[in-house]
Amino acid sequence: MSGKLPGVNMTTLSALSEPNRMNIVELLRHGPLTVGEIADQLGLRQPQTSKHLKVLSDNGIVEVQAEANRRIYKLRPEPFQALDTWIQSFRRVMQERFDNLDDYLKELQNKEKS
Amino acid sequence: MSGKLPGVNMTTLSALSEPNRMNIVELLRHGPLTVGEIADQLGLRQPQTSKHLKVLSDNGIVEVQAEANRRIYKLRPEPFQALDTWIQSFRRVMQERFDNLDDYLKELQNKEKS
């Protein structure tokens, strides 16, 4: 068992790391869209759009609702909540830069130990 | 300006999406470590560890401090702050009150009538 993070799987990140998929997510944050609308607004071809949406869907980032001929995609909140929880656990890291003195003292202590 | 060549632009997310690099980040959150310590604790070979650290460094995720023979790596707060800012912009999505599918369907029907 490698050290897995609670809630955040690497697949979420790798799915989002693809530029087109990130653009799709940015689009969908404003509301649900069909495949055609996504492809049109992003200048993507329909097959590639469907493929990217499949990756996002397989990773639980979006969900789809069939409406007659069309498929309406929208974001699922869970992966974003998980990402938020994960990034919050780095609060200490994120604050270190704001407290240079603390950082400096810690390095001093480390040097004295050796 | 949309000229982003794939593979050239290594964003924070794609750097973190690699499992070994994510493990390195998880390790470093507890404090600075040398290359050898990282490789040892993760069961990685030294060259691959250095390569992954270079990717993390090139993306500003870690910074290195030379200490004689060794290189001490530690996390930089900026990318995590940026990630936090980005994920916070999905508050609406995470709170699940952005999607009213019925309204969207009505809008779709209105568009078709024209």
Next chain:
DNA sequence: AGGGAATATTCACGTCAGGGAATATTCAAA
């Protein structure tokens, strides 16, 4: 039933990132 629109899927191909192995570099100590 047939045509067309919307979407999904398959196949071939090129590219790129990661691993392995070997080598280069840098530093401390004897």
Next chain:
DNA sequence: TTTGAATATTCCCTGACGTGAATATTCCCT
């Protein structure tokens, strides 16, 4: 200055992934 430890770099290979093109599927409409 030579040795050995720690780290970085290079080269090669392979698997994964994104694209394009063509095709399949599903649905509405007449």
